[in-house]
Amino acid sequence: MAFDIEMIEKVYANMAARVDKARDIVGRPLTLSEKILYSHLWEGMPNQTFTRGKDYVDFAPDRVACQDATAQMALLQFMHAGKKTVAVPTTVHCDHLILAKNGAKQDLELANKQSKEVFDFLSSVSNKYGIGFWKPGSGIIHQIVLENYAFPGGLMIGTDSHTVNAGGLGMLAIGVGGADAVDVMSGMSWELKFPKLIGVKLTGKLNGWTSPKDVILKVADILTVKGGTGAIVEYFGEGAESMSCTGKGTICNMGAEIGATTSTFGYDDSMRRYLAATGRQGVVNAADKVASYLTADAEVYANPEKYFDQLIEINLSELEPHINGPFTPDRGTPVSKMKEEAAANGWPIKVEWGLIGSCTNSSYEDMSRAASIVRQAVAHGITPKAEFGINPGSEQIRYTIERDGIIADFEKMGTKVFTNACGPCIGQWDREGADKQEKNTIVHSFNRNFSKRADGNPNTHAFVTSPEMVAALAISGRLDFNPITDTLINDKGEAVKLNPPFGDELPTKGFDVEDPGFQAPAADGSSVEVVVSPTSDRLQLLAPFEAWDGKNYTGAKLLIKAFGKCTTDHISMAGPWLRFRGHLDNISNNMLIGAENAFNGKANSVKNQLTGAYDEVPKVQRAYKAAGIPSIVVGDHNYGEGSSREHAAMEPRFLGVKAVLVKSFARIHETNLKKQGMLALTFANESDYDKIQEDDTINFLDLTEFTPGKSLTLEFVHADGTKDIISANHTYNDSQIGWFVAGSALNLIAAGKA
Numbered sequence: 001m002a003f004d005i006e007m008i009e010k011v012y013a014n015m016a017a018r019v020d021k022a023r024d025i026v027g028r029p030l031t032l033s034e035k036i037l038y039s040h041l042w043e044g045m046p047n048q049t050f051t052r053g054k055d056y057v058d059f060a061p062d063r064v065a066c067q068d069a070t071a072q073m074a075l076l077q078f079m080h081a082g083k084k085t086v087a088v089p090t091t092v093h094c095d096h097l098i099l100a101k102n103g104a105k106q107d108l109e110l111a112n113k114q115s116k117e118v119f120d121f122l123s124s125v126s127n128k129y130g131i132g133f134w135k136p137g138s139g140i141i142h143q144i145v146l147e148n149y150a151f152p153g154g155l156m157i158g159t160d161s162h163t164v165n166a167g168g169l170g171m172l173a174i175g176v177g178g179a180d181a182v183d184v185m186s187g188m189s190w191e192l193k194f195p196k197l198i199g200v201k202l203t204g205k206l207n208g209w210t211s212p213k214d215v216i217l218k219v220a221d222i223l224t225v226k227g228g229t230g231a232i233v234e235y236f237g238e239g240a241e242s243m244s245c246t247g248k249g250t251i252c253n254m255g256a257e258i259g260a261t262t263s264t265f266g267y268d269d270s271m272r273r274y275l276a277a278t279g280r281q282g283v284v285n286a287a288d289k290v291a292s293y294l295t296a297d298a299e300v301y302a303n304p305e306k307y308f309d310q311l312i313e314i315n316l317s318e319l320e321p322h323i324n325g326p327f328t329p330d331r332g333t334p335v336s337k338m339k340e341e342a343a344a345n346g347w348p349i350k351v352e353w354g355l356i357g358s359c360t361n362s363s364y365e366d367m368s369r370a371a372s373i374v375r376q377a378v379a380h381g382i383t384p385k386a387e388f389g390i391n392p393g394s395e396q397i398r399y400t401i402e403r404d405g406i407i408a409d410f411e412k413m414g415t416k417v418f419t420n421a422c423g424p425c426i427g428q429w430d431r432e433g434a435d436k437q438e439k440n441t442i443v444h445s446f447n448r449n450f451s452k453r454a455d456g457n458p459n460t461h462a463f464v465t466s467p468e469m470v471a472a473l474a475i476s477g478r479l480d481f482n483p484i485t486d487t488l489i490n491d492k493g494e495a496v497k498l499n500p501p502f503g504d505e506l507p508t509k510g511f512d513v514e515d516p517g518f519q520a521p522a523a524d525g526s527s528v529e530v531v532v533s534p535t536s537d538r539l540q541l542l543a544p545f546e547a548w549d550g551k552n553y554t555g556a557k558l559l560i561k562a563f564g565k566c567t568t569d570h571i572s573m574a575g576p577w578l579r580f581r582g583h584l585d586n587i588s589n590n591m592l593i594g595a596e597n598a599f600n601g602k603a604n605s606v607k608n609q610l611t612g613a614y615d616e617v618p619k620v621q622r623a624y625k626a627a628g629i630p631s632i633v634v635g636d637h638n639y640g641e642g643s644s645r646e647h648a649a650m651e652p653r654f655l656g657v658k659a660v661l662v663k664s665f666a667r668i669h670e671t672n673l674k675k676q677g678m679l680a681l682t683f684a685n686e687s688d689y690d691k692i693q694e695d696d697t698i699n700f701l702d703l704t705e706f707t708p709g710k711s712l713t714l715e716f717v718h719a720d721g722t723k724d725i726i727s728a729n730h731t732y733n734d735s736q737i738g739w740f741v742a743g744s745a746l747n748l749i750a751a752g753k754a
């Protein structure tokens, strides 16, 4: 489990020379993000400048992390690549497949039974290929990475969009699809379009009820779910330095909610404190020697408008607690405005559940601040009006907060302590009564609140806020409760005002844990056997996708024209489908079932052009596949936002969809489609979306001339025989066109050609 100090020292040994050279070439002071990127070029020493938002660059990440839901497909792909061990330090974390229902002990036992086959598979593949394996119950991937592996100035990738959490320790940590992870685990470079840079200057100091969560809730409100696309967000200023390292992690974590490539902070004392408290004084010693390279050049933060593509300034002293939602994390409401907003929008005022946890907010500081609110309620004889649940971020956190009496405080209020795992954050919540689909409100400290995400009920209004605000709102039972101004009535009928939360940034007695739940890999894994049963409904070995036949696609049917938001949850739903993440055929039965059909406003109901009847999307697509007919999917803006889930690209590929044509893509999903050998296209003219009709047949006219920078032309033949010729843009470079031609990026790796 020990962090790899040799690897970190090697990164630092190269850093000064590479950053100095980059500064010379670029000819100006460098931001922190640029320092990390230029010191992790695949070619080593920089010898050219890159244009932000334009140039594709090959990088050499230091680490890879995978969670259990995405690791299944990533490892199945890695096995297919024919390597003996992973090329860079890699870990696998079992956190997504554990249902929250009765409490940690029972839930974990059940998960270990129900998902035994998957956990055994992940454990044995990890053992064989030199991968560190974190068992079910050990904690949530991003909390464990922050506690054990993240380091200032590092570059890592992870098969989960909230990998960005590690920016709290001054890394660039980026969420990718499994196919990208397979590249890096196989010893290949990793390609990324050189990101644009957004600077966020934090002045003032957090106080009272305001917490780091409110910074990112405010940023999300400003930038929206698309505002960070293709950009790294770099935070700086006195306000940044006054915040805890785990608070910085919270802010970086939710950078995923604004579509940012990643977010980061410069190396400072909060990181030194956190590294030391988590047993990594060695990293502090090494980092201190190159400290000036682990933050931006002074001139950058003195005149940030000259060096960032966009600059935002937030005064923490004036920032109010925020409650974002429902249904989208960028709809921000300051606590003082919630009464009028909730009334104006008809949001259910009664709070049914308060949930604390997720990788976003499950640090020791989070738990202790929320507990300070709970303690006040108990001491004043206030009965909580809502139910309460917590998911500690790791076994180390859970063990330490139990030792320090924090869990006992929560339990006095009837709180259910769930497993150290994702639980309700990923729909793994067996919430009583959710099947009745009643309109209701819950508040949580997670990052995402898309429809159905927590409990599968489309009428659950989920609001995202800080752990201390979750505690206050759950105790009051009201969404519009403002703890800064309002009072609660206790069991004696007295009005009680809660004091602002307080808590320790780090445990005063230090962290402690008996069994962190880590399994080190075999020194020589060559004799370790990995078994996948051919009759398993959870796991399926992969067969390569077919190479392109070199011809234009013709006679393709429109499978669906999706309207509005179409996230990876809409394309490949989580919740109960998580159990099939390692079985491509079975999980393909959820393909696009959450997407709204633009022609009838319904989800999972599209016209089968072969029969004229409406049916479920996967069934219609399987009918086209059986008939040997290609198809295409049309979508709206920011298609595929949300997560790095490559199943959202593999399922359409597996079922025979040839192209996805949309107004715009979320970055990770666009790359995932390319990796799987699909065509990811955007309308050259957005209004052409309106020309697409339900019975359309599509012919590609110039796919045979597929080259970088040249649009493709598609002919849409309508039912009445009329046609529209539509121009589609793409962002494929030469090597990505190679993936398309070979059938997938993995086909090239397996053939030893990549």
Ligand code: SF4
Residues within 6 Å of the ligand: 095, 096, 140, 141, 142, 160, 162, 358, 359, 360, 421, 422, 425, 426, 446, 447
């Ligand atoms: Fe788990 Fe939720 Fe974090 Fe994803 S966002 S890693 S589901 S806790």
